[in-house]
Amino acid sequence: MRRRIAAAAVAVGLLAAACSSGDSDSKETRPTRKATTSTAVASDVSPLTGLPQDAATKGRPAxxxxxxxxxxxxxxxxxxxxxxxxxxxxxxxxxxxxxxxxxxxxxxxxxxxxxxxxxxxxxxxxxxxxxxxxxxxxxxxxxxxxxxxxxxxxxxxxxxxxxxxxxxxxxxxxxxxxxxxKGTPAGAAGAKKLVDIGGAESAGAGTPVTKLDVHWVDKVRTDVTWNWDGSKWSRIQNGTPVIDASGLAITPRNIVTLFVNYVDTGERDQSNSAVPEAKLVGTGEAWIIRDGTLIKGTWAKPAEESPIALADSRGAKIALLPGQTWIEMPAPGNGSVA
CATH class of the missing domain: 3.50.90.10 (YerB-like)
Known part of the structure; x- marks a missing residue:
């Protein structure tokens, strides 16, 4: 395997490198705990969904x-x-x-x-x-x-x-x-947010949409379609409806598309395909769908430890609706809505 490890500005002072598709084992060393600057939300709601959470899950890490x-x-x-x-x-x-x-x-x-x-x-x-x-x-x-x-x-x-x-x-x-x-260490802190849920929202009402298409393409092509039926979203991948085999519905309230650049890390998998890395520190175009409404705007993540900030075209903050969120990360230009 050719290796050319790509440098990345990781807050923990690491070089970012991609891995091959093989699953190999290596010894784990407990990391030194270091504070981040992301902000925890109110303890009576989940920092990831904005919904009330019970005593069994309150305060546990992600x-x-x-x-x-x-x-x-x-x-x-x-x-x-x-x-x-x-x-x-x-x-x-x-x-x-x-x-x-x-x-x-x-x-x-x-x-x-x-x-x-x-x-x-x-x-x-x-x-x-x-x-x-x-x-x-x-x-x-x-x-x-x-x-x-x-x-x-x-x-x-x-x-x-x-x-x-x-x-x-x-x-x-x-x-x-x-x-x-069960692997949670003693004294572990609760999860912090990845993206804003609830609270202040963009003043823009957005545009009604019923379909989102995103894709990734290289040696093969992965096509993902989200369809809105007036009350919920459903997911189709390469023409096949996506289900949770446990019987739970996959019906997110929020679908956030972050258009991100991918770079070749220099790693190769077993079929000699390039292993890419999504560059998620910086800014880019974002499509924010909340229920059946789309707002086109931007995403920003100024540092590795920063949560993802969403804004509309005027720069007004966008917060997601309480509930499940799917985040799609295609390359720029690899999406459409209807």
Missing amino acids: LIVKIDNAPKGRPQYGLGAADIVVEEGVEGGITRLAAIFQSKDAALVGPVRSARSSDLHIAVPLDHPLFAYSGTNSNFQALIDRAPLVNVGINKLGSAYHRDKRRSAPYNLFSSTPLLF
């Missing part, structure tokens, strides 16, 4: 689970219970999901897959989230070991994982959020 999104990995388990789901491009034109849990649990979640360098941009604002993944290469493992997150991957908390014999590897690794949350 949990990020890397979940497969290739055809052999679907249907997935646990997506309907996630507070936020981030879809990021990986090698070859496929995508992978980072499902973030805090206010609800999933009895089964997966298939759990390997980490990517883009994950650090999502993890750092949450303030030492738990991070569940199936493995990574040695370069990225070194970053995880020093990053402000808690490793609950299979190489650290193996007892939380099992293989489903009805599926083929590597699409058969599963866990549950109750088991993964």
Whole structure:
């Protein structure tokens, strides 16, 4: 594998590198705890959904689970219970999901897959989230070991994982959020926000929309369509309706499209496809859909530890509606609405 590790301005003073698609183990070292500048929301509501949360979940950290999104990995388990789901491009034109849990649990979640360098941009604002993944290469493992997150991957908390014999590897690794949350260290701080939920909203009413299309393309093409039926959104991927195999509906109130640039990290996967990294520190175009209404504006994340700030075309702050949020991260120009 050719390696040309790309530098990135990571708040923890790390070099950002991507990983190959193989799932390798390496030794985890507990990171030194470091404060971030993101702001916690009121303790009686989830910082990730803006909805009331019960005593069992109040104050616990966020949990990020890397979940497969290739055809052999679907249907997935646990997506309907996630507070936020981030879809990021990986090698070859496929995508992978980072499902973030805090206010609800999933009895089964997966298939759990390997980490990517883009994950650090999502993890750092949450303030030492738990991070569940199936493995990574040695370069990225070194970053995880020093990053402000808690490793609950299979190489650290193996007892939380099992293989489903009805599926083929590597699409058969599963866990549950109750088991993964057992890896929470004593004295862990509660999750902080990734994006504004509730509170002040843009003055603009937005434009009614019934369809969002986004895509990623390289050796293959991943097409995602969201359809609005007047009361809820449903997801279609490459022509197939997407369901949560556990029976939970996937009907987010917010769908946020962040158009981000991807750079070649110099890493290659086993098929010699370039492994990209989403550049999520900076600014870019954003489409913010809340229920059936679209506001076109911008996203900004000035530092690794900063939450994602959304604004309309006049610069007025946009906050999302309470509920589940999906964040799509295609390259600029790879989206349309109707």
